Every structure is written in structure tokens, then in C-alpha cells.
Amino acid sequence: MARSTRRIVLAAPARGLPTAETFRLESADLPDTLAPGQVLTRTIYCSADPGTRARLSDGPSYAPPLRAGDTIDGFCVGEVIESANEKFAPGEVVALGGGWAEHVLFPGRGYIQKIPHRRVPLSYWIGVLGVPGMTAWFGLKRVAAIKPGDRVLVTSAAGPVGATAGQIAKASGATRVVGVASGADKAAWLREAGFDDVVDYKAVSDLGAALRAASPDGHDILFDNVGNAMIDAVLPLMRMGGRVVVSGQTADYNTPYDQAPALHNTRYFIASRLRMEGLVVFDDLRAFPAAQEELCGMIEAGAVKVREHKYQGLKVAPGAFIDLFQGSAFGRRIIQVGEEPR
Amino acid sequence: MARSTRRIVLAAPARGLPTAETFRLESADLPDTLAPGQVLTRTIYCSADPGTRARLSDGPSYAPPLRAGDTIDGFCVGEVIESANEKFAPGEVVALGGGWAEHVLFPGRGYIQKIPHRRVPLSYWIGVLGVPGMTAWFGLKRVAAIKPGDRVLVTSAAGPVGATAGQIAKASGATRVVGVASGADKAAWLREAGFDDVVDYKAVSDLGAALRAASPDGHDILFDNVGNAMIDAVLPLMRMGGRVVVSGQTADYNTPYDQAPALHNTRYFIASRLRMEGLVVFDDLRAFPAAQEELCGMIEAGAVKVREHKYQGLKVAPGAFIDLFQGSAFGRRIIQVGEEPR
Numbered sequence: 001m002a003r004s005t006r007r008i009v010l011a012a013p014a015r016g017l018p019t020a021e022t023f024r025l026e027s028a029d030l031p032d033t034l035a036p037g038q039v040l041t042r043t044i045y046c047s048a049d050p051g052t053r054a055r056l057s058d059g060p061s062y063a064p065p066l067r068a069g070d071t072i073d074g075f076c077v078g079e080v081i082e083s084a085n086e087k088f089a090p091g092e093v094v095a096l097g098g099g100w101a102e103h104v105l106f107p108g109r110g111y112i113q114k115i116p117h118r119r120v121p122l123s124y125w126i127g128v129l130g131v132p133g134m135t136a137w138f139g140l141k142r143v144a145a146i147k148p149g150d151r152v153l154v155t156s157a158a159g160p161v162g163a164t165a166g167q168i169a170k171a172s173g174a175t176r177v178v179g180v181a182s183g184a185d186k187a188a189w190l191r192e193a194g195f196d197d198v199v200d201y202k203a204v205s206d207l208g209a210a211l212r213a214a215s216p217d218g219h220d221i222l223f224d225n226v227g228n229a230m231i232d233a234v235l236p237l238m239r240m241g242g243r244v245v246v247s248g249q250t251a252d253y254n255t256p257y258d259q260a261p262a263l264h265n266t267r268y269f270i271a272s273r274l275r276m277e278g279l280v281v282f283d284d285l286r287a288f289p290a291a292q293e294e295l296c297g298m299i300e301a302g303a304v305k306v307r308e309h310k311y312q313g314l315k316v317a318p319g320a321f322i323d324l325f326q327g328s329a330f331g332r333r334i335i336q337v338g339e340e341p342r
Numbered sequence: 343m344a345r346s347t348r349r350i351v352l353a354a355p356a357r358g359l360p361t362a363e364t365f366r367l368e369s370a371d372l373p374d375t376l377a378p379g380q381v382l383t384r385t386i387y388c389s390a391d392p393g394t395r396a397r398l399s400d401g402p403s404y405a406p407p408l409r410a411g412d413t414i415d416g417f418c419v420g421e422v423i424e425s426a427n428e429k430f431a432p433g434e435v436v437a438l439g440g441g442w443a444e445h446v447l448f449p450g451r452g453y454i455q456k457i458p459h460r461r462v463p464l465s466y467w468i469g470v471l472g473v474p475g476m477t478a479w480f481g482l483k484r485v486a487a488i489k490p491g492d493r494v495l496v497t498s499a500a501g502p503v504g505a506t507a508g509q510i511a512k513a514s515g516a517t518r519v520v521g522v523a524s525g526a527d528k529a530a531w532l533r534e535a536g537f538d539d540v541v542d543y544k545a546v547s548d549l550g551a552a553l554r555a556a557s558p559d560g561h562d563i564l565f566d567n568v569g570n571a572m573i574d575a576v577l578p579l580m581r582m583g584g585r586v587v588v589s590g591q592t593a594d595y596n597t598p599y600d601q602a603p604a605l606h607n608t609r610y611f612i613a614s615r616l617r618m619e620g621l622v623v624f625d626d627l628r629a630f631p632a633a634q635e636e637l638c639g640m641i642e643a644g645a646v647k648v649r650e651h652k653y654q655g656l657k658v659a660p661g662a663f664i665d666l667f668q669g670s671a672f673g674r675r676i677i678q679v680g681e682e683p684r
Contacts, residue, residue: 227608228605246608246611246612249608252608260606262606263604263608264604266569266570266588266605267594269619270588270590270622273619273620273622273625274619277615277617278610278613278616280615
């Protein structure tokens with residue numbers, strides 16, 4: 001009898017905000033024997049990632065769109081239950097590329113790493129030490145080349161990328177770190193995380209004026225997860241030699257491509273010698289272990305705090321994902337699919 | 343009796359394209375004695391620079407706007423006729439910041455350099471070895487970090503910045519160099535200068551398709567002197583890790599700020615890991631001599647060719663300048679104001 005697993009797949013490409021109808025839970029067979037290089041894991045945790053949004057519809061993105069029937073991809077913490085790969089043995093716990101599924105068949109190539117210790121919770125390896133945290137890290141360290149004294153503005157600041165970015169900035173000697181986020185709960189969290197100020201973009205009538213007031217000397221770095229409307233508002237406020245990290249364009253993902261906001265204030269690229277660069281953290285995979293070790297030290301020292309929201313059971317993953325775009329909660333969305341090993 | 347000179351000043355800030363009424367020729371006194379550090383030069387050559395355009399109206403630019411009565415600024419080749427600066431002696435020939443004037447009073451601080459040899463024509467020191475050539479050099483070398491094998495697209499390619507950029511790119515090992523320029527004369531010049539292909543933006547119905555056809559594998563570097571409309575057309579055609587050098591926004595300078603084109607295709611920053619950066623070559627002043635020496639070698643070797651248009655007499659400077667924005671001619675505009683020393 002064939003082995004089977006359960007997974008959540010794309011039912012139909014989304015137009016605009018994804019809904020419950022975008023997804024479908026189904027059973028799928030697993031192979032009886034593994035091909036050389038393959039590793040079979042049982043999923044302990046998977047995550048709901050805003051970056052997945054771009055792959056649910058058409059249009060250019062950093063990765064090709066998913067097709068109907070494809071498993072929703074994402075990263076997982078899993079326990080190896082079978083291995084045809086000499087580097088991995090049953091019982092080992094790994095972080096790997098996978099998706100919303102009870103089992104992941106690692107094909108032999110792609111992202112997989114052993115979790116080297118249990119100094120922090122296992123779920124952190126697909127959160128603050130996974131793609132969101134590494135995005136914050138390489139966005140600031142490699143793309144923006146952050147240095148002590150920089151003034152840093154972070155948008156979508158209460159999310160796992162933004163909150164981690166602000167805290168890494170502080171730990172890297174930033175003089176001032178301002179977050180853009182909406183609502184008292186997020187503001188309280190960001191102040192707890194050490195942000196110097198928080199601008200509630202929904203509560204102000206003039207975003208530019210509010211951002212100017214929050215950092216009167218301007219911003220050296222804009223770490224942006226929102227998109228063109230936000231970048232356009234900040235370009236005039238950037239300091240000489242400023243860097244714009246295009247980490248995500250969440251607002252634009254949910255807008256039909258030809259109706260998305262545009263950048264008008266590009267004259268500041270020359271006037272203020274600005275640099276803007278797009279970031280896909282998978283380009284930095286080889287540098288993950290060293291960055292993870294350094295960031296892990298910041299977490300243990302209390303310099304980087306972590307907010308997680310845990311959901312129980314694979315079938316709630318679509319709801320956890322849709323929550324991301326409704327602004328009701330914040331923090332990393334982790335779905336617990338299986339038990340942690342002892 | 344006071345010494346006097348003649349100069350061309352801003353009569354009234356321009357709205358849109360500058361006209362003859364934008365400028366005024368007037369006499370001005372020169373000091374009887376120089377203050378410590380000052381140097382008085384008689385102008386041999388001055389230039390008409392497109393970058394000056396931004397300073398004739400309001401709005402953000404890399405330099406503050408000129409006010410009515412200010413001398414139109416630019417760079418000059420001059421002969422020192424009086425010096426209160428131990429570094430410069432009468433009879434020496436220098437390139438310096440100055441403007442459209444028969445004499446320049448160097449204030450003791452700012453750009454001035456002795457012209458170290460006569461291996462190339464004196465006028466080159468405010469052309470291919472001056473701001474336009476240095477803009478091409480540092481735009482490619484520092485901002486774009488050009489490397490062998492890169493595919494390079496240059497806009498406003500027939501002008502002194504663009505033509506020099508394309509030739510430096512070729513000399514730096516670029517696999518393919520494509521220029522955007524209008525008209526058969528410019529195309530012929532660019533082919534003579536070694537460009538692999540020329541796209542006439544006025545003669546094609548679909549600029550994006552023409553740019554794709556001219557370099558089917560895409561562009562690693564866009565060296566842009568036009569502005570948002572051009573950059574927006576090229577962003578989808580950039581190769582992974584591409585660099586956009588924002589060298590000038592000539593088209594946008596002549597458009598009221600709120601009507602200028604915008605960037606829509608910003609999704610490619612993440613999708614193609616693009617980097618866009620503004621350039622003001624004055625930031626690189628200290629590195630000019632080494633770059634000039636290297637570029638001078640390329641000129642002497644015939645790897646970089648030069649086109650100049652010489653105008654005679656200070657009073658024709660406004661006409662030479664207005665010509666820049668009417669697309670009728672190309673090449674560096676040099677105004678001969680005085681005789682070369684023997």
C-alpha cells in the first residue's frame with residue numbers, strides 16, 4: 001500500500017487578496033523508496049510567508065508563479081524520517097525548503113540545513129533565524145552596508161522582517177530607528193523592541209510630515225517592505241548617500257500590476273546620491289550559517305526580541321496566511337504540523 | 343580705474359526650455375587686489391553643460407538653483423594672470439570651476455587643477471577629460487562596477503557623456519554596447535565610436551521591443567542620461583544583478599516636476615536584483631587625476647574618440663546651451679572665449 005501525506009495546494013490563482021477558495025487540502029502519495037540524494041522529513045513547523053503572495057498570481061517576481069495543484073511553498077522545520085543522502089540521518093532535525101505539507105521530500109538539491117543546537121526554540125529556524133531574519137540581516141548588512149551612526153527607517157515594522165531589521169540596526173550602532181506600523185499594539189511591541197519612534201501610517205494625514213518629524217535629520221537607510229507609495233514618500237527625506245532596500249512590495253502585490261503606485265520622486269537619486277537595490281535573500285544562502293550564529297547571539301543577549309504567533313494543524317495554514325494581509329495581528333506566523341522530537 | 347570683465351548671468355529663472363531671455367550679458371568689476379588664496383584667470387574655453395539646466399529652475403537637484411544675476415556656472419580652461427595662491431603662478435594653464443565669463447576669480451577653495459601636459463587639445467580638459475568624461479568614467483567604474491562581459495546600454499549616447507561611456511565600456515571589456523540616439527548622423531558617429539548597435543528612439547514605435555532586439559540577452563548596465571520614461575522602459579530588460587546609473591534626467595528637467603514621467607516597473611528591482619544609483623561626479627574629484635591619466639591613454643591609443651563643437655565668443659554661449667536641448671547637433675559644446683597660449 002502506497003504511503004501518503006496531506007498537503008495544501010493552490011486551487012486557483014488569486015486575483016487581488018487571496019481567499020479560502022485560493023487553497024485546497026488534499027492527499028498525495030509518497031514514493032515507496034527514495035532516489036539517491038533524497039531526504040524525507042516529517043514536518044514539525046511550517047510558516048505563512050508574505051513573499052508567497054507574489055507567487056499566487058501572475059506578473060514578474062523573484063520566483064515563477066505557482067500553478068493550480070502546486071503545493072504552497074515555504075520553509076519547514078522537519079525531522080528526517082528516511083534518507084538516501086549521506087549527509088542526513090533519521091532523527092536529525094533540519095530546516096529546509098518545503099511547504100504546507102505533513103511531509104517534505106527533499107529532492108537532493110536546494111535549501112536544507114541541520115539545526116545545529118537547541119539554544120533557541122526550533123521554530124526560530126524558519127523565523128528570526130530563517131528567511132525573515134536573514135532578509136533583515138542581509139538587507140542591512142550587505143545591501144545597505146549599515147554603519148554606526150546611520151538613521152534607519154523600517155516599514156511594515158511590526159512584522160518579522162521589519163522588527164528584526166530594526167533590532168539588528170540598533171545592535172549595529174544605528175543612531176535612530178523609526179518604524180512604520182499601524183495600531184497601538186504594534187507600536188507597543190516596537191517600543192519594547194527598542195525602536196526610537198513609531199509612525200502610524202493610518203493615523204496621520206501627511207505621512208511625509210510624520211516621517212520627517214520622527215527623524216528630523218532624515219533617513220540614511222529605508223528598509224522597505226511596502227512598495228512604491230511608501231518609497232516615494234520617503235525619497236525626499238533621505239540623507240545624502242542614502243540606501244533604499246527593496247525587501248518586499250507587499251502593498252503592490254495585492255494591486256493589479258497596471259494600477260500599482262509609481263515612483264515620482266526619482267530626482268532625489270541624483271540630488272541625494274541615493275542607491276536603491278532589490279533583495280532576494282536566497283542569494284545569500286551560503287552566508288546563512290555565520291549570520292545565524294551572530295544573530296543567535298543577539299537573541300540570547302536579549303538585543304533581538306522575537307514575536308511569534310503559533311497556529312495548530314496544517315489545515316489552518318490558509319487562514320494564517322490570509323491574516324498576514326489584513327493587518328489584524330503581527331509577528332511571525334508559525335503553523336505547528338507535528339510534535340517536536342524530545 | 344576698476345578692472346572689469348564680461349559675463350553672462352541668469353536674467354530670469356526658466357520655466358520649461360530656456361530661451362534667449364533666460365540670459366543676459368553684462369559687465370562686472372574685478373577686484374584691484376586678490377585676497378589670500380585667490381587666483382585670477384583669463385578664460386580660454388568654457389562649456390555649455392546640460393547639467394546646468396536643472397539649476398536654472400526650482401526643484402531639487404544636485405546643486406542649489408541659480409538666482410537672477412548669478413553668473414551661469416560651468417567649467418573653464420583658463421590661463422592664470424594673477425595669483426595670491428602659492429600653488430599657482432601666472433602663465434600656468436588650469437581647468438577650474440567657473441562659468442560663462444571672460445575672467446574667473448578662483449576663491450581659494452573648489453575645483454581647480456593644473457593641466458599637466460599638452461598631449462591632447464586643451465579643450466578636452468573640460469570635455470572628455472573634464473566633467474562629461476569623468477561622469478562616464480565614475481558612472482561605469484564606481485557606480486556600475488563594470489566588468490568584462492557586461493552588456494551596456496547608454497542613452498543620450500551621442501552626447502559627450504554617453505559617447506565616452508560607451509567607449510570606456512568597450513575598453514573595459516563589455517561584450518555588447520548599445521546606444522540610444524536619434525538620427526542618422528548620431529548613429530554614424532556612434533558606430534564610428536565602436537558601438538555595436540544604435541536604437542533611434544524617435545524612429546521606433548515600440549522602444550522596449552527595439553531595445554530588446556538590440557541586445558537580445560538583456561542589459562547588465564543602463565547608463566541613463568534621459569530620465570524616468572527611459573529607465574521604466576529598460577527595467578524589464580535588465581539582466582539579473584543589473585545596475586542603473588542615474589547620470590542625468592535631461593528629459594525630466596524640461597518637464598514641470600509634477601508632470602514628469604514616473605517609474606512603474608519597480609517590481610524588477612526584486613525580480614532581477616537591480617541596483618539604481620544617482621551620480622554626481624564632483625563627489626569623485628580627488629580621483630580625477632588618476633582617471634584622467636588612464637582615459638588620456640585610451641584617447642591617445644584611439645580607443646576613445648572625441649567629438650567637439652566649437653563656438654567662438656562668449657556671447658554665443660546661450661545659443662550653444664539652448665542647442666543642447668533641441669537635438670539638432672551632438673558632441674561637446676565648447677565656447678572659445680580667449681586665445682590659447684603659445
